[in-house]
Amino acid sequence: MADFEIVFRTHSEIEAQIVRGLLEAHGIMSVLSSAVPHSIFPLSVEGLNDVRIGVHSSEADEALRIIEDHRTELKNGEVIRLRDEFETLQQAIGYRFKDRGLLEHAMTHTSRANEDVSGGVVDNESMEFLGDALLGFVVADLLFHEFPEFDEGEKSKTKASLVSTASLARQAERLRIGEHLLLGKGEEKTGGRRKQALLADGYEALLAAIYLDGGIEPARGFITREFRDLIADVRRHGVGGEDYKSALQELLQSRDQPLPEYRLVNTLGPDHSKLFEVEVVVRGEPLSRATGSSKKDAEQEAARAALEKLKSP
Structure with missing residues (x-):
C-alpha cells in the first residue's frame, strides 16, 4: 500500500x-x-x-x-485522524507517513492496550525491539566511519552513551513525543508522559515505524540527522566528556520532577564573537543562568550550575 x-x-x-x-x-x-x-x-x-x-x-x-x-x-x-492528531509530530521529525497507522502503533503504550477490552489495540513493544536494533546498527555504522581512530572499547562506550535511556529521552523530549503517546488512564495519572523509560521506548518505536513505512534509507537519514550534533559533541569533548544536562535530567527524574527547559534569554556581543545566555527552568521556575560561546555550551554550564544548586544542603 x-x-x-x-x-x-x-x-x-x-x-x-x-x-x-x-x-x-x-x-x-x-x-x-x-x-x-x-x-x-x-x-x-x-x-x-x-x-x-x-x-x-x-x-x-x-x-x-x-x-x-x-x-x-x-x-x-x-x-x-492521524493526519490531525500527529501532524505536529510528523513536522517535527521531517517525515510523512504513508500508513499513519504505523505511527499510531508506535505511540501506543502497553497501558493503553491493556485497557482495551476489545483486544484490538496492539502496544508498541515489538516496535521498540525493532527500533532498538535499528538504532544500534545505524549509530555503530556512524561511529565506525566518524571515529576510525577510536578502538573498540571507545566506540562501545560512545555508542552506549548515545543510545542510553537518558539520551533517547532527551531526543524524545525535543520532538515532544510525550505529548503524542497513547497511554492508559493509570499511566496518565502517574505522569507517564514525562517518564524517561516511556519517552525512550516511544522514540525507538518511532524509528521502527519510519523503517516499516519507508524502508532503511529514510530511517537511516532520520537517525543521522538526530545524532549529528551528539556525535559532534563527542568530537569536541571526548568520549568521557561530562554531560551536565543528562546528569540534571536524571536527578530531576529521580525526584519525580519534570524535565528541565532551556530558554535563551539573551545574546551578547558582536556577530563574530557572540555569547549566549541560557536559563534552566523547572515547573516554570528558573533554577540557574549561564553564558557560553554557543547555545549548547551555555546549556551545559547552566545545567552544571543547576546541579550544584539542587545538590547543595
Whole structure:
C-alpha cells in the first residue's frame, strides 16, 4: 500500500464492506488490509481482525470527509485522524507517513492496550525491539566511519552513551513525543508522559515505524540527522566528556520532577564573537543562568550550575 493511506479501521468486516461501498459510490476506489496475517488465520473471524481501509493518497481527504458525514451509521469503526492528531509530530521529525497507522502503533503504550477490552489495540513493544536494533546498527555504522581512530572499547562506550535511556529521552523530549503517546488512564495519572523509560521506548518505536513505512534509507537519514550534533559533541569533548544536562535530567527524574527547559534569554556581543545566555527552568521556575560561546555550551554550564544548586544542603 505504498501510495495508499489508511482512512478507516474496524473489527467488523461487514462494516468495512459498507464503508467500501460508500466510498465507491462517490467514485473512490479502496483496498482492504487486515492486521491478522492470512497465512496464520486463513479464515476470517468476525470481531477478531483489525480491518483497515486504504485509499489513494490523493483521495484521502475526500474519503475522510465522506466517512465523517456518515458517521452516525458506523457503530464499531473509527475514522483515522492521524493526519490531525500527529501532524505536529510528523513536522517535527521531517517525515510523512504513508500508513499513519504505523505511527499510531508506535505511540501506543502497553497501558493503553491493556485497557482495551476489545483486544484490538496492539502496544508498541515489538516496535521498540525493532527500533532498538535499528538504532544500534545505524549509530555503530556512524561511529565506525566518524571515529576510525577510536578502538573498540571507545566506540562501545560512545555508542552506549548515545543510545542510553537518558539520551533517547532527551531526543524524545525535543520532538515532544510525550505529548503524542497513547497511554492508559493509570499511566496518565502517574505522569507517564514525562517518564524517561516511556519517552525512550516511544522514540525507538518511532524509528521502527519510519523503517516499516519507508524502508532503511529514510530511517537511516532520520537517525543521522538526530545524532549529528551528539556525535559532534563527542568530537569536541571526548568520549568521557561530562554531560551536565543528562546528569540534571536524571536527578530531576529521580525526584519525580519534570524535565528541565532551556530558554535563551539573551545574546551578547558582536556577530563574530557572540555569547549566549541560557536559563534552566523547572515547573516554570528558573533554577540557574549561564553564558557560553554557543547555545549548547551555555546549556551545559547552566545545567552544571543547576546541579550544584539542587545538590547543595
